[in-house]
Amino acid sequence: MTNSHPDLQEELERLSFTKAYMDRLIVSQQSGQEVLKKRQEDTLAHLDFKDSSLRYQEMLSNANFMKMSKDQLESLIHLRKKPYFARIDFHRKEKPEREIFYIGKMSLFDRETQLPIILDWRSPLANVYYEGRLGEVSYNSHGERYEGHVSLKRQYQIEEGELEDFRDIDITTKDDLLQDSLSQNAENRLTEIVATIQEEQNQVIRADLRKPIIVQGAAGSGKTTIALHRISYFLYSMRDIFKPEEMLILAPNRLFIQYISEVLPELGVQRSKQTTFTEFVVKVTGIHWPVTTQHQILMKSIEEGKAADDPALWSAGYKGSQSFKDLLNRYMQWLKKGYQIDQDFLLAGFKIKSAKSINQLFFKEYNYFPYEVRIQKIKAVLQSELRRKKKQILSKMAEKYDEELDKALFGFKDPEKRKTRVSFLITRKEERLNEVKKEARTAVQRFMKQYPKRNLLDVYEKLYEEEIFLSLCSYDTPELKEMRESTSKYLKKKQLNSEDLAALLYIQSFIKGIDKDDQAKKVVIDEAQDYSFLEIYALRRAFHTDLFTIVGDLAQGIYRYRGLKNWQVLTNDVFRNVNYLTLQKTYRTTIEIMDLANELLVLMPDELPKAEPVVRHGELPMFLQCEDGWKEHFKDRVTQLEASRMNSFAIVTKTKQDAEHVASDIQDLDLGFKMLEEDEEMSERMILPAYLAKGLEFDVVFLYSHHHRYQLKELDIKMLYVAMTRPLHKLYLIGHTPEDFLLNQVKESLYSTIHRKV
């Protein structure tokens, strides 16, 4: 390390101290007391740095560490490689002097004194590091506000337990650590950024955890990363109330889940559920029919060149809309009426519970439960009432027979007649009581048969029957008619489209509800712009929670025909009391690439502000004409880039067809580029259509257009924007003409052209 900072020695000692303490703790957990004692003696004998104070020795020799869980121990071993990344010197108003706090991914307390050796980045005090500047600051902890003075903020680079560098941040210095981290290369995996979280990002992470939050963030602004850090913060702050298993992360596809999967354990989030909306609905509804994905629907429509007025897209849009939700509500009201019963619940002619009061339970008292849960509850009520009243009924009947017996005993003078009558009554009494007991055994079950049994898919299919649909919708149009007919047709073939899933989930939430194992108390949705109104509405209803973290970017809304067109529909009509925040700074890519991508924002109808790249320069995006000979040039480029330590490459196309085309075209170059399908493992050289590249990032991106050029229409502009914002460092555009990438719409100074012969 070349650092000549006056505190260098102090910092080296502090790191040695922290590591030694951690080692003690690790050893104490891993081995028996004997081994520990021996190691302790060795360590103490070899201590040669200044801080071998009495307290320190005492601490080390104290073998009485508390037991840790296996997870904690594993995290501790991991943490030892990089125990902390920052320090703050803080003088709290009420305290006599300043205190020094080292901030890391996990807290570590001196087991004797309970003083922090490392402070968790999620702790209230650590907020001062992310939020406050040097000088007077305040923070909140457990409802109390604390004020104080921060005199130092320091960042560390520690690799494999060795201090590589450290530097102080003041008001004027720019964040060097951030610059360093941004200039690194993509590893096909998202990483944690606890050391360099920026102020606006910190506000998202720590925004009120009891409220839903919606974040509109530019491409590369850290939405995915920040959503995952918020989960970590949430689980830390609410650890007494929520378990990780109660957290559901909804990602756009399997590829994306793979992409984020490694960062969650890094953030201390081990067991949260991660799935896609489709997989989730298929699981909770138990449907086994094949589902055509939204990508397949969109691709078919684009490749067939009919995206603008494709009835399939119109139908998908309608099925995600508020109007469709209203129609489903009316349908549910109508179905609900089928649960009305008109017979009293009787046993041997005695009324156990009247139809009126049973209906009262169903329609009023159990109003909050799904229909079938209400039925189960009613069943339980009838069973218990029956049990209670059966005794009374039996004893009443027995009493009646006994009275008759008395009458017979004293009423008949003729002994023969008396005998016949008495024996008749005794037998009859026995028979009747047995009959009633028998009837009681099955009475509830028989009574419950009045309630309809509903199969989700049958219910859904029925909705599209003309008579039913028109009874729920006060108007009809050719589009609605076509939607009904085409939906009925594929449902008959036992097939589903992805846009049917929202309605199925919604109906399921009314009829059966969600199984306990599939319930979630907190839901995180990434790429939320691609969700329809009904999808989010149905999720909220299914989980009965407002604890949603929703992140997305309307500029990347390539499924706009079915997805959200603005966030207001969610803030107005789905959630109450939402926190709406925006992330405008973008971290992924260079100023040059973002300047070009920003020009596309202007062409969109959404009126989104331009993204602000953090200061990192690179080359201008380059256009390369794909005529004869382009492949050689491409190959040379890749080789050069490889030599300049670029690791991950992607060729991104508008359509799947173009992806297949380029894959076969460059196969003979032997560069290892592989066509990527949705459920495949990511590799370092991929060819993929823009819709699959969403959310991912690569060092170098080649946009490629052959059969399908980007045209000046909303969907194409958005796909191009998604594709252009994937690279960290370099962007190339390979096509027949610059217009293929709408470059005729932007200033010429924003890109360069590669002249191959030169």
Ligand SMILES: Nc1ncnc2c1ncn2[C@@H]1O[C@H](COP(=O)(O)OP(=O)(O)OP(=O)(O)O)[C@@H](O)[C@H]1O
């Ligand atoms: N504060 C930060 N420090 C370091 N790196 C950061 C920071 N914020 C974001 N990044 C990096 O920027 C890149 C983009 O982040 P991320 O993928 O989360 O953005 P996004 O908003 O979800 O992007 P998109 O919408 O384009 O998919 C990632 O490489 C991430 O690690």
